Amino acid sequence: MAEVSLHKLNKKFDTTHVVKDVDLQIRDKEFMVFVGPSGCGKTTTLRMIAGLEAITTGEIRIDDRVVNEVPPMDRDIAMVFQNYALYPHMSVASNLAFGLKMRKFEKAEIEKRINNAAAILGIESLLQRKPRQLSGGQRQRVALGRAIVRDPKVFLFDEPLSNLDAKLRVQMRVELKKLHERLAVTSVYVTHDQVEAMTLGDRVVVMKDGLVQQVGEPLELYNTPANRFVAGFIGSPAMNFADVTLVENGGKPLAEAEGLRIGLPGELAARARAKAGQKATLGIRPEDIHIATAADAPEYCFEASVEVVEQLGSEILLDMRVGPALMVASVEPTLRVRAHDKLKLALKPERLHLFDAESEAAI
Amino acid sequence: MAVTALSAAESKRLSPRLRKLEDERWLAMALLAPTAILLGLFIAYPFFEGVLLSLSSARVGDPGHFVGLKNFHKIWDDSIFRTTVWNTFWYTGVTTVFKLALGLWLAILLNRHFKGKAIIRAFILLPFIIPTVLSTFAWKWMFDPTFSVINWSLFQLGLITTRINWLGDPDLAMTSIIIINIWRGVPFFAITLLAGLQTISPELHEAAAIDGARPWARFWHVTWPLLMPVTLVVVLFSVIQTFADFQLVYVMTGGGPANATHLFATYAYQLGIGTGLLSEGAAISLAMFPFLFVIVVVQLLYIRRVETR
Numbered sequence: 001m002a003e004v005s006l007h008k009l010n011k012k013f014d015t016t017h018v019v020k021d022v023d024l025q026i027r028d029k030e031f032m033v034f035v036g037p038s039g040c041g042k043t044t045t046l047r048m049i050a051g052l053e054a055i056t057t058g059e060i061r062i063d064d065r066v067v068n069e070v071p072p073m074d075r076d077i078a079m080v081f082q083n084y085a086l087y088p089h090m091s092v093a094s095n096l097a098f099g100l101k102m103r104k105f106e107k108a109e110i111e112k113r114i115n116n117a118a119a120i121l122g123i124e125s126l127l128q129r130k131p132r133q134l135s136g137g138q139r140q141r142v143a144l145g146r147a148i149v150r151d152p153k154v155f156l157f158d159e160p161l162s163n164l165d166a167k168l169r170v171q172m173r174v175e176l177k178k179l180h181e182r183l184a185v186t187s188v189y190v191t192h193d194q195v196e197a198m199t200l201g202d203r204v205v206v207m208k209d210g211l212v213q214q215v216g217e218p219l220e221l222y223n224t225p226a227n228r229f230v231a232g233f234i235g236s237p238a239m240n241f242a243d244v245t246l247v248e249n250g251g252k253p254l255a256e257a258e259g260l261r262i263g264l265p266g267e268l269a270a271r272a273r274a275k276a277g278q279k280a281t282l283g284i285r286p287e288d289i290h291i292a293t294a295a296d297a298p299e300y301c302f303e304a305s306v307e308v309v310e311q312l313g314s315e316i317l318l319d320m321r322v323g324p325a326l327m328v329a330s331v332e333p334t335l336r337v338r339a340h341d342k343l344k345l346a347l348k349p350e351r352l353h354l355f356d357a358e359s360e361a362a363i
Numbered sequence: 364m365a366v367t368a369l370s371a372a373e374s375k376r377l378s379p380r381l382r383k384l385e386d387e388r389w390l391a392m393a394l395l396a397p398t399a400i401l402l403g404l405f406i407a408y409p410f411f412e413g414v415l416l417s418l419s420s421a422r423v424g425d426p427g428h429f430v431g432l433k434n435f436h437k438i439w440d441d442s443i444f445r446t447t448v449w450n451t452f453w454y455t456g457v458t459t460v461f462k463l464a465l466g467l468w469l470a471i472l473l474n475r476h477f478k479g480k481a482i483i484r485a486f487i488l489l490p491f492i493i494p495t496v497l498s499t500f501a502w503k504w505m506f507d508p509t510f511s512v513i514n515w516s517l518f519q520l521g522l523i524t525t526r527i528n529w530l531g532d533p534d535l536a537m538t539s540i541i542i543i544n545i546w547r548g549v550p551f552f553a554i555t556l557l558a559g560l561q562t563i564s565p566e567l568h569e570a571a572a573i574d575g576a577r578p579w580a581r582f583w584h585v586t587w588p589l590l591m592p593v594t595l596v597v598v599l600f601s602v603i604q605t606f607a608d609f610q611l612v613y614v615m616t617g618g619g620p621a622n623a624t625h626l627f628a629t630y631a632y633q634l635g636i637g638t639g640l641l642s643e644g645a646a647i648s649l650a651m652f653p654f655l656f657v658i659v660v661v662q663l664l665y666i667r668r669v670e671t672r
Contacts, residue, residue, distance in 0.1 A: 099574035
């Protein structure tokens, strides 16, 4: 049982302000993922929760206790580090036991916990080895084991999968997910990989330049990004953006750019109408663009010239030029298309996004 | 194809002598030769000559003749020699313990982040950089019975009422040279151990802190074991140098008062060069060899164990 709450959290290193007014409630048993580009303050925030970094201003609570001045060891947290941070001179068993020994646990209890953690992670056969005799994936498991044996209130993960190769990373991602379901411990996970964030997180915090951009469930971020940054950061391949001008034509709001003239549907139209005449950014995800058919209303269609065709097997990515803008569309793998083809494409009107050109916030 | 054709063409142009070097055995010998010659000329030959000298009755102006182990027998019965052996072990032991403790302490302090870190680290090296003879002369003035700044300070502070004869009293003289050796040796320990400390990932300390280890436990369970290989190498170097130290004692006390501060090297010098008993001096020098040999072998074995652990 543990909730973590951050209140107006700030961190300054000398003159650089790396974490700005972060407010966040992490619920009991929740898997909360911090995601963002490097230097966005996500790791610093995690380290402040761990107690490894002093808090400049603000407050961190674990359950109802303010932990600002509590040293790491007394916060009842466990952390998995990016480089595993296994003690190189100790065997795997000693690595797992260290935290318990320091806390003066009974020998029998230590052994029980080690065996239990080793069984969960499938590392029973490695207990007598030294870290350097282990592969990257095995070290990762030991690092997880060291956190598990402690049975802490909160797990903290600092990019734990970033040193693994791509295949192992996918595998460990799934295991982490299962592990969290099994142990049901409040977890805070930092990553720069939006796929990890989307697949692991119960909720995801997107950060940029020390500011929280949006907090929400993965699909919430995907479907209704709060601003242009979140829209572009979440989803792969990334959302297409086009600089447009909002105009009204015979009472119908349109987004207009060179080579592009797109109607705006329903609610979006109402919000766009208030900004008529202003510049904006139109956003549409590659998977929401398809080859136009007779069923598509002409106001949602546009022409594009294909520049590159990327065959991925399960889909085809078309890198296209629409007027001056570059766009990517994900289309059916059965489509026969070649570079320099001119295509007529349509987009799903209900999947259109509009962002203010100045503030970049969603309209 | 192009590569093989090129190398074939190249080897055609090489002279027969150079082509011989393509054989790795010849190449190895050619590359090792300069070092082997230098070591042979300046280390092996003098050592061998020293052994011969110690088995002869040579003195200045008299080449002497072979006398077997007579010189060793003689120094064995020499009470000054026994004092010298004890002095050398005491001097080496005490200074090494202090140099390690102070050096480690300094290294840990220097391993923190603070302003002017680089310049302080450079200053720390000063005692090590200044030629020993120069710095020792400075110390000699500080320990001078009449002009001692140490005595003056202690007197002004009201801690003493009469002069302390630092270098005139046998026990104090030994303590004095030990202090100077520590002063001179600490930078080497500090800088080397600092380099060792910097190879230890800060993440390990953070992990240990989260694991519940307090600062002392973090030092004992993480820093100290991980620093051990570096520590052993530094101690090995220091023991060898201190055991065979000459300059410091020679300048400070010349082995006195009443032979109270003689080390192997200074006593060998006094007897061999000072009194002209070349063969006995050589025997004393060589007497260092078995002691050092044992120390070095034990330490090297231990280092190997620590490193493969």
